[in-house]
Amino acid sequence: MVTAYCYYCDKDVEFTVKEIEITSNLKGVEINYTAKVPYCNECKNEIYIAELDDENIKKANDEYRKQSGIITIKEIEDILSTYNISGKTLAKLLGWGQATIERYLKGITPLKLYSDELKKLQNPINMKKLYDLNKDYIGEQSRRKIEIALKNILNSNTKKIVNVFDVAKFFLSKVNVEIGSSITPLKLQKLIYYAQGWHLAFLDKPLFATELEAWKYGPVSPELWREYQSYNYQEIKKIDFEPSKIFDIEQIQLLNEVYDTYGIFDAIGLMKMTHEDTPWKEIRKTHKESERSSEIIPQEKIREYFKNLKEIFNIQEFKDIKKSLYKYRDILGN
Ligand SMILES: [Zn+2]
Incomplete structure (x- = not known):
């Protein structure tokens, strides 16, 4: 049985999570998203659960990013998986602080300038340029992984039919x-x-x-x-x-x-x-x-x-x- 603390009842209670449509204004951009809100089963008041709150903030952020053309968490994840590279290694290639990308993945919204840099990397040709320029800053093992990924991507522009x-x-x-x-x-x-x-x-x-x-x-x-x-x-x-x-x-x-x-x-x-x-x-x-x-x-x-x-x-x-x-x-x- 899962319980959480209810401020009104002043004890741990069972609760029900409801999906609520939310419209809010984030940095001047109107966004809509579905939030998961927990309610106390006893007094019916809304209660606070950190994990759900984090999840909702992440959703709101993602929606904001979509509306304002800022790269989304998923798009960053796609870049990492496409080039078989970790957030830390990518930050090194870009000359950024090593936790920068990890922070974006956790939901911090990148500035437009940084977002645009990351978006460019969706094109493998730009990734190759960045890699060639800065590969000396990253480890041997990471280099090997990225090189294989880049080679495969850049050589397969002909769209071979897969099985x-x-x-x-x-x-x-x-x-x-x-x-x-x-x-x-x-x-x-x-x-x-x-x-x-x-x-x-x-x-x-x-x-x-x-x-x-x-x-x-x-x-x-x-x-x-x-x-x-x-x-x-x-x-x-x-x-x-x-x-x-x-x-x-x-x-x-x-x-x-x-x-x-x-x-x-x-x-x-x-x-x-x-x-x-x-x-x-x-x-x-x-x-x-x-x-x-x-x-x-x-x-x-x-x-x-x-x-x-x-x-x-x-x-x-x-x-x-x-x-x-x-x-x-x-x-x-x-
Ligand atoms: Zn309560």
Whole structure:
């Protein structure tokens, strides 16, 4: 049983956390975010819990950063993971105090000037320049890691087609048990399908070559299904995986966005969503609902459908992919 101190009752009490929509003004910018607020179960007053407060402040900050064009925590994390570099090492390369980046990751908002410096590094060519200029300031091991990452990223501009197992591994490396995110074989299938769709829509090329089939439960890659079949409806364990060995920076950003957009739904939610998508729907029209089928969903159909979605919802950048969730508003509720 979790309890916290209530000032009004002057004792530890059980409490209920409610999600509250908050509009506030931060440094002259109006921001909206959902805060988690704990209320005492006995006197119903709001109570103070440091962890939740920190979380809310972080959210408000992130929202502020988004609105004012300041780099977000997630974008900084993406830079670190893309170049396989620690916050301290990056600070050294930039000639900044060694705790600077760590502080940004904890929620301190960078000045615009510093934010712009960091944003530049989203382009691997700028990162390479910075690295070449200052590599003598960092350790041997860090150098080796960054060099491998940079080489892989800069050499893969041609967008090689990867295999579906690597796409699966990317998502499985994102599982975070602490925040309750998990991936079952069925959910994994839906994630790779949306990754393929958006890759086709944005970059005009397939992410992986494998064809998807219109199974009863939505689009499925049969070989991926076989690979994780033994998990059945269980969660697949988190794996360690270094994305930059396989994907280029654009693909990593796209996959991160796909995960952020669809990863919050469970397998059943995602299955219902794919059932609303034309490529699967059209093929299944000729089948009974319960009928098994392994008919291939032509890649052309997937490309056409996602390009269309991109247009309808005016999706210009990867981060806009979330807008397309509106399509599923009736089945997702609230
Ligand atoms: Zn109370």
